[in-house]
Amino acid sequence: MELLVVVIAIILGLIFGSFFNVCIYRIPLDMSVVSPPSHCPNCGRNLPFWLNVPLLTYVVLRGRCWFCRQPISLQYPLVEALTGLLFGAAAYRFGLSPALAGALLLISLLVPITFIDLEHQIIPDRFSLTGIVLGLAGAWWWVPMPWWESLLGAFLGWFSLWLVAAGYYYATGRDGMGGGDLKLLAMLGAFLGYKALLPIILLSSLSGAVIGLGLVAWKGKDGRYAIPFGPFLAVGGLIYLFFGVQLIELYWSLMLPS
Numbered sequence: 001m002e003l004l005v006v007v008i009a010i011i012l013g014l015i016f017g018s019f020f021n022v023c024i025y026r027i028p029l030d031m032s033v034v035s036p037p038s039h040c041p042n043c044g045r046n047l048p049f050w051l052n053v054p055l056l057t058y059v060v061l062r063g064r065c066w067f068c069r070q071p072i073s074l075q076y077p078l079v080e081a082l083t084g085l086l087f088g089a090a091a092y093r094f095g096l097s098p099a100l101a102g103a104l105l106l107i108s109l110l111v112p113i114t115f116i117d118l119e120h121q122i123i124p125d126r127f128s129l130t131g132i133v134l135g136l137a138g139a140w141w142w143v144p145m146p147w148w149e150s151l152l153g154a155f156l157g158w159f160s161l162w163l164v165a166a167g168y169y170y171a172t173g174r175d176g177m178g179g180g181d182l183k184l185l186a187m188l189g190a191f192l193g194y195k196a197l198l199p200i201i202l203l204s205s206l207s208g209a210v211i212g213l214g215l216v217a218w219k220g221k222d223g224r225y226a227i228p229f230g231p232f233l234a235v236g237g238l239i240y241l242f243f244g245v246q247l248i249e250l251y252w253s254l255m256l257p258s
Contacts, residue, residue, distance in 0.1 A: 013087025102142030123180030135190025153189025
């Protein structure tokens with residue numbers, strides 16, 4: 001039964017991942033996600049259902065459009081595979097429980113947010129603000145936790161990054177963090193509660209520092225890079241979603257060794 005649930009979750013993840021690709025491409029361009037139908041971005045030909053099978057179509061066509069033979073971006077199978085793996089991992093971690101519903105909903109928000117921010121360096125409000133509302137409305141059910149922990153998590157998530165952004169602007173005279181990042185952390189706080197914020201910020205900062213140092217080593221120390229912070233917040237949120245309890249236990253074991 002558990003294996004069946006995981007397999008079904010992976011299949012659903014692949015299907016949802018295909019839809020997320022539509023959102024990632026169209027929403028930043030202010031296009032409808034339902035009309036026109038799926039089509040090749042190169043030649044504009046509509047894709048029949050048999051050319052829209054997640055992952056399989058990309059493999060069979062060897063990464064090229066059936067009609068014009070132009071390359072298909074690797075992002076499409078990557079988003080589908082990532083969503084399928086995350087859905088499957090959530091089903092394995094939480095089983096058939098209210099927590100699974102919350103995990104799948106949070107993943108469904110974080111995947112498109114991540115790829116939109118990577119490409120366009122924006123986090124659309126329709127994801128973050130909707131996520132805050134959903135988190136506040138349902139976190140008590142799928143975590144579960146008192147409603148005030150979710151509300152406090154949303155407020156502190158926004159306020160903590162606002163302090164960082166204000167301090168950076170005061171020190172440098174430049175904007176170092178967009179409003180989308182503030183709302184994204186508020187969304188994570190609404191879903192996971194205020195206790196999740198510090199681990200998420202630490203994990204995000206650590207992963208961002210590693211990637212930043214890697215870019216400096218690759219491109220040279222004199223280069224400046226506008227690296228969006230949203231994907232790192234998303235990674236931190238996903239790590240906490242799956243391993244939050246273990247992370248807190250590890251922290252206290254290091255702080256208070258027996």
